[in-house]
Amino acid sequence: xxxxxxxxxxxxxxxxxxxxxxxxxxxxxxxxxxxxxxxxxxxxxxxxxxxxxxxxxxxxxxxxxxxxxxxxxxxxxxxxxxxxxxxxxxxxxxxxxxxxxxxxxxxxxxxxxxxxxxxxxxxxxxxxxxxxxxxxxxxxxxxxxxxxxxxxxxxxxxxxxxxxxxxxxxxxxxxxxxxxxxxxxxxxxxxxxxxxxxxxxxxxxxxxxxxxxxxxxxxxxxxxxxxxxxxxxxxxxxxxxxxxxxxxxxxxxxxxxxxxxxxxxxxxxxxxxxxxxxxxxxxxxxxxxxxxxxxxxxxxxxxxxxxxxxxxxxxxxxxxxxxxxxxxxxxxxxxxxx
Amino acid sequence: xxxxxxxxxxxxxxxxxxxxxxxxxxxxxxxxxxxxxxxxxxxxxxxxxxxxxxxxxxxxxxxxxxxxxxxxxxxxxxxxxxxxxxxxxxxxxxxxxxxxxxxxxxxxxxxxxxxxxxxxxxxxxxxxxxxxxxxxxxxxxxxxxxxxxxxxxxxxxxxxxxxxxxxxxxxxxxxxxxxxxxxxxxxxxxxxxxxxxxxxxxxxxxxxxxxxxxxxxxxxxxxxxxxxxxxxxxxxxxxxxxxxxxxxxxxxxxxxxxxxxxxxxxxxxxxxxxxxxxxxxxxxxxxxxxxxxxxx
Numbered sequence: 001x002x003x004x005x006x007x008x009x010x011x012x013x014x015x016x017x018x019x020x021x022x023x024x025x026x027x028x029x030x031x032x033x034x035x036x037x038x039x040x041x042x043x044x045x046x047x048x049x050x051x052x053x054x055x056x057x058x059x060x061x062x063x064x065x066x067x068x069x070x071x072x073x074x075x076x077x078x079x080x081x082x083x084x085x086x087x088x089x090x091x092x093x094x095x096x097x098x099x100x101x102x103x104x105x106x107x108x109x110x111x112x113x114x115x116x117x118x119x120x121x122x123x124x125x126x127x128x129x130x131x132x133x134x135x136x137x138x139x140x141x142x143x144x145x146x147x148x149x150x151x152x153x154x155x156x157x158x159x160x161x162x163x164x165x166x167x168x169x170x171x172x173x174x175x176x177x178x179x180x181x182x183x184x185x186x187x188x189x190x191x192x193x194x195x196x197x198x199x200x201x202x203x204x205x206x207x208x209x210x211x212x213x214x215x216x217x218x219x220x221x222x223x224x225x226x227x228x229x230x231x232x233x234x235x236x237x238x239x240x241x242x243x244x245x246x247x248x249x250x251x252x253x254x255x256x257x258x259x260x261x262x263x264x265x266x267x268x269x270x271x272x273x274x275x276x277x278x279x280x281x282x283x284x285x286x287x288x289x290x291x292x293x294x295x296x297x298x299x300x301x302x303x304x305x306x307x308x309x310x311x312x313x314x315x316x317x318x319x320x321x322x323x324x325x326x327x328x329x330x331x332x333x334x335x336x337x338x
Numbered sequence: 339x340x341x342x343x344x345x346x347x348x349x350x351x352x353x354x355x356x357x358x359x360x361x362x363x364x365x366x367x368x369x370x371x372x373x374x375x376x377x378x379x380x381x382x383x384x385x386x387x388x389x390x391x392x393x394x395x396x397x398x399x400x401x402x403x404x405x406x407x408x409x410x411x412x413x414x415x416x417x418x419x420x421x422x423x424x425x426x427x428x429x430x431x432x433x434x435x436x437x438x439x440x441x442x443x444x445x446x447x448x449x450x451x452x453x454x455x456x457x458x459x460x461x462x463x464x465x466x467x468x469x470x471x472x473x474x475x476x477x478x479x480x481x482x483x484x485x486x487x488x489x490x491x492x493x494x495x496x497x498x499x500x501x502x503x504x505x506x507x508x509x510x511x512x513x514x515x516x517x518x519x520x521x522x523x524x525x526x527x528x529x530x531x532x533x534x535x536x537x538x539x540x541x542x543x544x545x546x547x548x549x550x551x552x553x554x555x556x557x558x559x560x561x562x563x564x565x566x567x568x569x570x571x572x573x574x575x576x577x578x579x580x581x582x583x584x585x586x587x588x589x590x591x592x593x594x595x596x597x598x599x600x601x602x603x604x605x606x607x608x609x610x611x612x613x614x615x616x617x618x619x620x621x622x623x624x625x626x627x628x629x630x631x632x633x634x
Contacts, residue, residue: 033490034489146566147611148570151573151610155603155607280482296574307489318477318479
């Protein structure tokens with residue numbers, strides 16, 4: 001048992017190495033394929049003497065053969081050096097880690113929102129299969145999954161911020177409040193703020209982006225929970241539980257839902273990539289100061305080291321999360337360990 | 339989908355069976371109806387639109403739709419900030435979106451199927467290289483990867499479409515490889531091979547038709563993804579450039595008018611939503627009809 005677990009772990013980790021090299025290669029290509037010389041881009045409009053350009057090219061290693069440059073880049077990354085932003089002259093890693101908590105907070109809020117609504121809805125739809133509720137939920141689910149969330153965000157702003165005036169349009173908290181960044185999560189840090197009302201301001205800023213980013217996961221979770229529940233409700237052990245005379249809520253929640261959750265949890269784990277993609281749009285609409293907004297801005301500023309380092313970090317994050325989900329799933333379900 | 343099949347009926351019984359199974363899913367029929375309307379609108383765009391989608395009427399900025407006060411009959415859905423007719427822009431946008439969906443989905447299908455079949459037939463190192471490459475593409479959030487590709491190629495509709503092809507490629511490749519591997523183990527493939535059929539013939543003539551069902555479903559869903567992603571890129575300013583009447587691009591400049599002109603903001607999004615919804619509904623219906631195992 002322990003040995004098979006270790007073998008499974010080892011094999012999964014060994015599979016990551018080529019993916020990681022491939023991802024760094026893509027990031028490496030990005031800088032070399034964008035139009036323009038990286039040194040000239042850094043110097044900007046001022047121009048540069050040809051001799052000085054050659055000197056700098058040599059200094060940064062741009063005159064080496066490609067494979068040597070790639071090797072150098074690889075060594076650099078392993079050491080944790082992701083380069084500097086051309087615009088702010090700060091290290092990409094530093095900028096990323098400053099902005100990342102905002103993205104994580106938004107993503108966690110979105111996925112919790114999606115689970116909190118999607119799970120019970122899916123369960124009810126499965127229990128009342130074929131009812132009006134079931135059809136309604138399935139219709140809403142396919143609509144939610146088709147949602148252009150950049151437009152959905154605009155609509156939410158139009159309705160709740162502009163027409164009704166109940167939520168703010170952008171940012172994480174009103175400028176009137178000062179919050180010491182302790183955990184980086186505004187909804188936690190606001191409790192230590194001296195200012196009255198900091199938390200309600202933080203919540204009112206969170207609510208729309210959370211709903212917008214959570215809409216597609218909500219649609220997927222509701223649908224997945226429903227079909228997974230339908231399958232489980234036909235199993236023998238559920239029939240046994242019913243035959244024992246247990247109440248319907250007890251059968252559904254204790255016996256069925258627990259088993260139905262396994263595929264749902266996997267889907268949630270694997271949706272991290274989609275969530276980060278959605279965060280790019282959501283953060284852009286709500287001027288949310290996270291990494292998605294930062295990446296979009298980097299294109300407008302032609303800050304390619306930021307785009308390169310930021311995408312690389314996000315890809316590595318997705319690799320890690322996928323590995324975690326795989327391992328967890330292998331742990332829960334011994335059959336797939338082979 | 340149904341009228342394509344209607345031209346070349348393999349055998350009437352199978353088609354009727356397929357239609358009965360498809361029509362059981364009411365959502366899919368609704369989706370098919372919306373698709374039909376969209377196709378008709380895009381073909382007839384030149385006839386039914388009142389104005390050119392890029393013509394600017396200098397006297398008529400931000401005119402509201404007719405049912406609102408100040409609306410004019412010559413602009414049924416109002417005008418945008420530079421006096422262009424919203425309805426005409428939406429109509430031409432439908433044509434553009436269908437072209438985007440069709441080109442992206444067919445190019446991705448063609449490339450992905452070829453790669454997937456090659457991986458399945460060649461095996462060994464070729465298989466490993468192709469599939470690892472797909473893994474790398476899958477690790478990036480699809481929108482982020484599309485953004486990176488457009489950053490390399492430069493913004494524009496064509497480059498955005500290429501980016502979406504690359505982003506959606508792994509789905510087709512994996513699917514084609516998996517179904518081809520399942521078919522390769524069957525006796526009929528062995529029989530054809532021992533009868534002397536070449537590899538290419540085996541790949542495209544013998545195995546591919548038997549992998550078609552999941553690929554057809556994937557294409558329908560791929561249409562939806564292509565339209566959605568291309569619109570998202572347009573919204574970010576990386577896809578089609580103004581004044582092209584692309585729905586996502588129309589939204590990118592609209593945010594500043596949200597206090598005065600809701601229609602500039604709301605209408606293009608509804609168009610995207612309904613189009614994507616139609617293809618998703620049809621995709622679900624096709625899955626139910628073509629692959630009973632996957633039902634629900």
